[in-house]
Amino acid sequence: MSGFSAGDLRQMLSRLRDVMAGVGVVQERLDKVVALIAQGLKADVCSCYVMRAGEVLELFATYGLSQTAVHLTRLRVGEGLVGEIAAHARPVALADAWSHPQFVYRPETGEDFFRSLMGVPMFQAGRVIGVLVVQTREQRPFNDWEVETLETVAMVIAELMAATQIVKREELFQAEGNALLPLRLTGETLHSGVGIGVAVMHRPHVRIGRLVSDDPRVEEQRLHVALATLRKEVDALMDGSHESALYGDILEVYRMFADDRGWISRISEAISTGLTAEAAVQRVHDDTRARMMQVSDPILRERLHDLDDLANRLLNILSGGGMRAELPDNAILICRTIGPTELLNYDRRKLRGLVMEEGSPTMHAVVVAKALDLPVVAQVQGALQRIDAYDLLVLDATAGQIILRPSEEVIDLTTVAVEARARQKEAYAAVKNLPSVTRDGVPIALYLNAGFLMDMQALDETNAAGVGLYRTEMPFLALPTLPDVRAQQALYRQVVETANGRPVTFRTLDVGGDKIAASTGAMSEDNPAMGWRSIRLTLDRPSLLRQQLRALINASAGGRLRVMFPMIATVSEFDTARHILEMELKRQKANGGAPAEVQVGTMLEVPSLLWQLDALASRADFISVGSNDLMQFIFAADRGNTRVAARYDTLSPAALRMLRSIVERCGQGKVELSVCGEMAGRPLEALALLAIGFRTLSMSATAVGPVRAMVRSLDLAQAALYVTELLDSDVPTLREYLRAFAHDRGIALG
Numbered sequence: 113m114s115g116f117s118a119g120d121l122r123q124m125l126s127r128l129r130d131v132m133a134g135v136g137v138v139q140e141r142l143d144k145v146v147a148l149i150a151q152g153l154k155a156d157v158c159s160c161y162v163m164r165a166g167e168v169l170e171l172f173a174t175y176g177l178s179q180t181a182v183h184l185t186r187l188r189v190g191e192g193l194v195g196e197i198a199a200h201a202r203p204v205a206l207a208d209a210w211s212h213p214q215f216v217y218r219p220e221t222g223e224d225f226f227r228s229l230m231g232v233p234m235f236q237a238g239r240v241i242g243v244l245v246v247q248t249r250e251q252r253p254f255n256d257w258e259v260e261t262l263e264t265v266a267m268v269i270a271e272l273m274a275a276t277q278i279v280k281r282e283e284l285f286q287a288e289g290n291a292l293l294p295l296r297l298t299g300e301t302l303h304s305g306v307g308i309g310v311a312v313m314h315r316p317h318v319r320i321g322r323l324v325s326d327d328p329r330v331e332e333q334r335l336h337v338a339l340a341t342l343r344k345e346v347d348a349l350m351d352g353s354h355e356s357a358l359y360g361d362i363l364e365v366y367r368m369f370a371d372d373r374g375w376i377s378r379i380s381e382a383i384s385t386g387l388t389a390e391a392a393v394q395r396v397h398d399d400t401r402a403r404m405m406q407v408s409d410p411i412l413r414e415r416l417h418d419l420d421d422l423a424n425r426l427l428n429i430l431s432g433g434g435m436r437a438e439l440p441d442n443a444i445l446i447c448r449t450i451g452p453t454e455l456l457n458y459d460r461r462k463l464r465g466l467v468m469e470e471g472s473p474t475m476h477a478v479v480v481a482k483a484l485d486l487p488v489v490a491q492v493q494g495a496l497q498r499i500d501a502y503d504l505l506v507l508d509a510t511a512g513q514i515i516l517r518p519s520e521e522v523i524d525l526t527t528v529a530v531e532a533r534a535r536q537k538e539a540y541a542a543v544k545n546l547p548s549v550t551r552d553g554v555p556i557a558l559y560l561n562a563g564f565l566m567d568m569q570a571l572d573e574t575n576a577a578g579v580g581l582y583r584t585e586m587p588f589l590a591l592p593t594l595p596d597v598r599a600q601q602a603l604y605r606q607v608v609e610t611a612n613g614r615p616v617t618f619r620t621l622d623v624g625g626d627k628i629a630a631s632t633g634a635m636s637e638d639n640p641a642m643g644w645r646s647i648r649l650t651l652d653r654p655s656l657l658r659q660q661l662r663a664l665i666n667a668s669a670g671g672r673l674r675v676m677f678p679m680i681a682t683v684s685e686f687d688t689a690r691h692i693l694e695m696e697l698k699r700q701k702a703n704g705g706a707p708a709e710v711q712v713g714t715m716l717e718v719p720s721l722l723w724q725l726d727a728l729a730s731r732a733d734f735i736s737v738g739s740n741d742l743m744q745f746i747f748a749a750d751r752g753n754t755r756v757a758a759r760y761d762t763l764s765p766a767a768l769r770m771l772r773s774i775v776e777r778c779g780q781g782k783v784e785l786s787v788c789g790e791m792a793g794r795p796l797e798a799l800a801l802l803a804i805g806f807r808t809l810s811m812s813a814t815a816v817g818p819v820r821a822m823v824r825s826l827d828l829a830q831a832a833l834y835v836t837e838l839l840d841s842d843v844p845t846l847r848e849y850l851r852a853f854a855h856d857r858g859i860a861l862g
């Protein structure tokens with residue numbers, strides 16, 4: 113295979129196209145294809161394995177192995193090297209395949225003589241649909257160009273297989289059970305709520321008509337015209353006054369991707385190997401996708417969704433398709449994953465929910481869905497295979513489930529729940545202007561947690577007192593580097609303007625070393641939650657912190673600036689961070705135009721601070737308890753690990769005693785105190801927090817209504833007495849006691 117050039121690849125691709133497009137029995141055409149590849153790549157064997165029902169890879173065609181093994185040899189995903197390639201969606205290239213621990217010998221194939229093996233996954237719509245393998249007798253290594261060549265060939269075959277229906281979808285994924293019976297699918301709740309509607313399959317995958325080109329220059333030209341259109345489309349979305357006000361920060365990330373030199377030059381390179389512009393976009397995208405799948409960091413993997421969205425848009429433009437789909441009146445979108453602009457392209461008045469096979473809480477599309485209050489269930493295995501377009505669905509996102517073809521009874525019950533939820537929303541909206549005061553007259557300040565511009569619209573909707581936690585890192589997580597001071601300043605300015613005089617507490621960047629890897633040169637870490645992250649990173653790279661503080665100071669000129677530092681573990685870290693802020697303030701004052709008032713605070717989320725509270729309270733203007741991190745460190749239980757999630761309770765006496773001691777100590781230091789972790793937004797937990805002395809809570813937008821209702825129905829003195837007694841007892845948790853207490857006294861728990 114050595115000496116194989118780009119010209120050879122072009123020639124092989126056009127031969128493959130001719131064979132696949134030709135007439136004849138399917139099996140014969142596939143046999144010719146594998147023979148062509150083996151000869152073209154000067155390999156002794158080329159085999160094509162196709163994914164069949166039950167996650168099994170079947171040998172579909174081979175050149176060089178025994179023909180009797182075709183349709184007989186089957187490997188489970190994860191079994192043998194072929195199964196390994198499919199399981200991890202990544203190539204394998206081995207000079208000595210036999211010595212690899214994953215190697216499985218199948219005598220019927222007659223592969224005794226072949227030492228070296230190179231295999232790559234074949235994708236269709238981002239899903240592995242098979243594996244293409246070449247083997248040689250001679251023991252020899254494979255270089256990157258050879259692997260990439262085989263990947264290009266695999267992509268072309270996968271697309272041709274789909275276009276010519278060589279293997280039908282229903283053969284690939286066998287339908288389960290009786291298609292008329294109700295079926296329950298489960299997943300992760302990313303935004304709760306209930307909806308009834310018909311399934312709309314969001315299929316961004318564009319069938320590529322032409323794969324192989326005869327003139328790379330024409331394709332290069334087409335690519336550049338399409339890229340220009342893509343930029344215009346993103347700009348148009350940004351200029352739509354509503355969208356740009358709410359999603360400007362998300363779309364900006366997008367525009368940066370659309371201009372990414374690395375991405376564009378990789379597509380150009382693929383064009384030079386003989387692919388059409390659309391095939392080249394697909395090829396680079398498959399490759400990026402496969403690489404990103406290997407990244408364990410969930411936030412970095414989220415870049416994938418934005419790239420998916422962008423690549424699909426570009427493919428649509430190149431193939432002349434439109435993106436806006438017509439929706440039925442009650443639509444529940446079903447997708448593997450979706451990009452934020454794709455979601456915004458649908459008529460949001462007709463959307464009732466979103467179901468994803470993948471998806472995670474911080475992906476941009478979920479941020480958009482939350483702002484639209486669209487119920488979302490993610491990580492629903494097999495959703496695309498089991499749900500068909502126009503299937504009637506009940507989406508019970510609150511319980512993390514989807515009921516397919518529901519019975520009359522389920523529909524009736526769900527209709528009642530949908531109506532009740534709508535009534536409850538109206539009820540919260542109706543009392544949003546009533547004071548947040550307990551029945552015995554204690555005022556409780558309710559603030560919002562925000563991270564995107566679009567979250568700011570909830571200030572008016574909920575009538576929250578301000579933003580208690582603005583997670584500044586959110587829009588930047590998808591970027592390889594941080595935006596410059598000017599871009600950050602523009603964003604913060606918009607936040608301040610939409611707050612319209614209400615205070616906003618900006619938390620400085622809370623990112624792990626691996627999240628802005630390109631700009632910091634960080635290494636991956638074994639234990640990132642306790643690693644080089646957050647304030648540790650920005651103190652070690654003070655230019656990042658200085659730039660952000662400068663942007664915040666400029667954006668707040670003439671007004672009030674509240675800055676909060678995350679992950680502070682020692683008083684001296686707080687002093688150093690504050691000193692950097694003061695230097696920037698001094699600099700800005702000299703230039704004219706500093707904020708009229710500055711308040712500096714810290715998150716309390718590292719347990720070591722519990723024993724430095726006196727010193728901290730005398731230095732900080734405010735302290736906000738980040739109970740998400742604080743609890744994970746107190747109980748040594750990873751906050752993202754569902755296996756340990758239920759083991760420790762934030763309403764256990766240990767946790768509440770710890771929190772009560774914070775109130776007592778901070779009360780003496782006269783420092784402003786709040787809670788901004790998730791527990792502040794759950795009515796029952798919020799009740800406990802108020803009972804032990806907290807008076808300011810910051811929470812997500814959807815929590816403000818229910819917590820306000822709880823506050824207004826609470827007799828705080830009674831609750832404080834009750835909780836104090838329980839905290840001195842040895843009950844394992846206060847949860848059930850508090851629930852009964854609330855029930856007996858008519859306290860609203862949402």
Ligand code: PEP
Binds near residue numbers: 717737738740741742
């Ligand atoms: C927390 O840790 O409680 C917190 C509010 O910060 P984050 O969830 O962003 O880590």
Ligand code: MG
Binds near residue numbers: 717
């Ligand atoms: Mg935290």
